[in-house]
Structures are given as C-alpha cells and as structure tokens.
Amino acid sequence: AQKVTQAQTEISVVEKEDVTLDCVYETRDTTYYLFWYKQPPSGELVFLIRRNSFDEQNEISGRYSWNFQKSTSSFNFTITASQVVDSAVYFCALGSSNTGKLIFGQGTTLQVKP
Amino acid sequence: EPEVTQTPSHQVTQMGQEVILRCVPISNHLYFYWYRQILGQKVEFLVSFYNNEISEKSEIFDDQFSVERPDGSNFTLKIRSTKLEDSAMYFCASTRGGLRGEKLFFGSGTQLSVL
Numbered sequence: 001a002q003k004v005t006q007a008q009t010e011i012s013v014v015e016k017e018d019v020t021l022d023c024v025y026e027t028r029d030t031t032y033y034l035f036w037y038k039q040p041p042s043g044e045l046v047f048l049i050r051r052n053s054f055d056e057q058n059e060i061s062g063r064y065s066w067n068f069q070k071s072t073s074s075f076n077f078t079i080t081a082s083q084v085v086d087s088a089v090y091f092c093a094l095g096s097s098n099t100g101k102l103i104f105g106q107g108t109t110l111q112v113k114p
Numbered sequence: 115e116p117e118v119t120q121t122p123s124h125q126v127t128q129m130g131q132e133v134i135l136r137c138v139p140i141s142n143h144l145y146f147y148w149y150r151q152i153l154g155q156k157v158e159f160l161v162s163f164y165n166n167e168i169s170e171k172s173e174i175f176d177d178q179f180s181v182e183r184p185d186g187s188n189f190t191l192k193i194r195s196t197k198l199e200d201s202a203m204y205f206c207a208s209t210r211g212g213l214r215g216e217k218l219f220f221g222s223g224t225q226l227s228v229l
Binding site: 043100102103104107 | 145147149155156157158159162164169170172203205209212213216217218219220221222223225
C-alpha cells in the first residue's frame with residue numbers, strides 16, 4: 001500500500017529562521033512521483049515541486065530546496081530565511097505512474113512569526 | 115499560465131439535495147481528477163477520469179457520486195443526495211498525460227456546506 005507520513009503536525013519559527021519539513025513515503029512501485037503543495041489560509045493548493053523516482057538530484061528554487069533520498073524514502077523540504085508569507089499548511093504527496101492519483105500526507109502547519 | 119477553473123467557489127445545500135460542482139480543466143488536458151478535503155484534514159483522492167470513463171475511484175466515491183464530461187470543456191462532479199459528511203472543499207485537477215512529466219495543478223476549490 002502507498003502511504004505518506006508527515007510526522008510534524010505543526011512547526012512554529014521566527015522569521016529568518018530556516019525550517020525543514022519532513023516527508024517519508026512508502027510504495028512498492030519502481031516508478032513514482034513526489035510532490036509538495038502549499039495551502040495558504042485562502043485554501044487553494046499551490047504546486048511547489050514534482051520529482052520522479054529516477055531523479056534524485058536535489059533542487060533549489062530561491063529560498064526553497066528539496067532533498068530527495070530514495071535510500072530513506074524521504075523527500076524533505078527546507079525553507080531558508082523563512083518569511084511570514086510562508087505561513088501555510090504544506091502537503092507532501094505521492095503519485096503512482098499507473099493510476100495517476102496522489103496520496104497526500106496529513107500536512108504540516110507552518111507558522112512563521114515576525 | 116493556464117488554470118483549472120472551478121465554480122461555484124462556495125455552495126450551500128440542504129441535506130438530501132443534489133449538487134453539481136463544475137470544473138473547467140486546462141484546454142488540452144486529457145486526464146481529470148476530483149479530490150476533497152474535509153476541514154482540517156488531508157486531501158483525499160475521489161476519482162480519475164480519462165477517455166470519457168472513470169479510470170480509478172476511491173472508497174469514498176460511492177453510488178451517490180458521479181462524474182461527467184458533458185461537453186469539450188466542462189468536468190462535473192454530482193452528488194445525488196448530499197449528507198452532512200459531504201461538507202468539504204472539493205478540488206478539481208487535470209493533466210495532459212497522467213503524472214508522467216506532469217505538474218498537477220488544482221483549481222481553487224469549491225467549498226460545499228451541507229446543512
């Protein structure tokens with residue numbers, strides 16, 4: 001069965017701190033896809049990144065970076081120099097190449113205080 | 115960037131009533147999805163739709179639910195007889211080719227409140 005675990009329910013940091021959101025996944029598929037989404041208080045799901053199982057290169061996009069490690073089945077997300085606007089719920093999701101559906105983790109609520 | 119559009123943004127209905135949630139996927143996309151999120155919980159897959167038929171559905175997607183692509187642009191989710199527990203945010207999404215090489219963009223959601 002496929003599963004995504006985001007063990008951190010809530011994280012609170014002070015602005016400019018770095019913060020890492022953890023994501024651990026389970027799948028028996030050899031080809032799969034990992035996603036991160038941001039859900040601000042307004043409720044929409046904002047796409048942040050997609051990774052396929054064959055691409056273990058870490059990625060950096062501005063203050064955001066992602067560390068994909070197949071050996072530990074983890075796909076962690078780091079925000080550098082956090083800002084108040086980063087306050088949101090962040091979801092990690094696992095996609096199957098066969099079905100196209102996403103399995104979401106429970107989400108991590110990030111609060112960045114000024 | 116092209117967007118998935120959902121209407122209405124909010125829908126209030128009485129228990130037992132039928133509701134139809136509407137989505138306009140991105141124009142050249144072929145795969146369509148509905149997800150839902152009960153307040154404070156994770157996002158859950160409901161159904162995927164390709165080539166005018168359901169390709170996969172979850173346990174949540176029982177006989178009360180149906181999907182349709184009535185024309186070339188709309189993708190609808192119908193709940194035949196709403197229950198209190200159907201209250202949730204419903205998200206539509208679409209892709210051109212499943213998840214291969216694809217980002218998966220969601221619409222902004224329809225908040226359904228069943229009273």
